[in-house]
Amino acid sequence: MRAEAWLFTGVAVFFALTGGVYAALSDDPAGIAALMVSLLMSGLVAAFLWRQFGRDGERPEDDENAEVAERGDRRFLFPARSYAPVVAAAGTALIGLGIVQGLWLTLIGFGLLAPGVFGFVFRGGAPDS
Template structure:
């Protein structure tokens, strides 16, 4: 995970430098806010990846000499058929439309989004295999 962590650290540093230069020369608070939010999001992903790299150790796919069977014990699969993606997408779409049309549509969209996200989070737990 170190390669991914370095990648997102570089992205976060890019947004930090770009945001600093933009804040110095432009007088647009919306652009500065967008660059700072981008910095925070890239930094969050980088911090997660650095933590996982330190906690998990080297992965089999990082070793050029590794065999395919080296990753045999690390299996996790999601169900072939799941309504969670469709439910979450419909809920997010209705919430987006609801910001334009009205609060009632946002509430319906939120009511669809919550079970969709729940399905994403907990659907794979029943299908994990520990061989």
Template sequence: MKGEAWLFTGVALFFAVTCAVYAAFAPDPAGFAALAVSGLMSALIAAYLWRGYGRVGRRPEDRRDARVREAGGTRTFFPARSYFPVLTAAGAALLALGVVQGLWLFLIGVGVLIPGVYGFAFQNAGRED
């Protein structure tokens, strides 16, 4: 993960420098906002990767002397089929339509979105590794 972390750290620094130069020479606020958000998003990914590197340590992919069999076995967990993404998407769509159409549809959207997000967060809470 160290290589990926350095890559996204470099991307975040590039966007930060580009955003600073753009802010100094261009009066357009939309370009500044786009560069700032791009820098923040890449910094978020870089922070996640650095945290993962600190937690997991060096993987076999990070070492030159690693063997193929070291990378074998269970690497990660993939959850089973779930309907919570559909429920969350429907709730978000109803919520967005409710902003345009009226409070009643917005409240229905909130009522559909909350169980979807709750299910996303806790569908694997009792799982043993």
């Protein structure tokens, strides 16, 4: 987890430097806002990863000599065959398209997003075979 934390910390620093230079040399408020939002989002991910690393330490995936069995006692966020992320992403994409194309597509998107959120909340997925 430490490698991912360093990666997103580097991205946040890049956006901080780029945004600072861009804000000093440009009068474009949209570009400045976009760079600052990118800085905040990458900083949020970096903070989460550093917190998880501090709480859990090194993962078995980070050790080149780790055995597969060492991963067995750790919890997962989703079941291995969960369709909830895919369904929720498709519903969100249809909502975004519906805002541009028309209300009917937005309603279909909300209809698809609802089971995706339900799957997230109740950890729905395909049964293990």
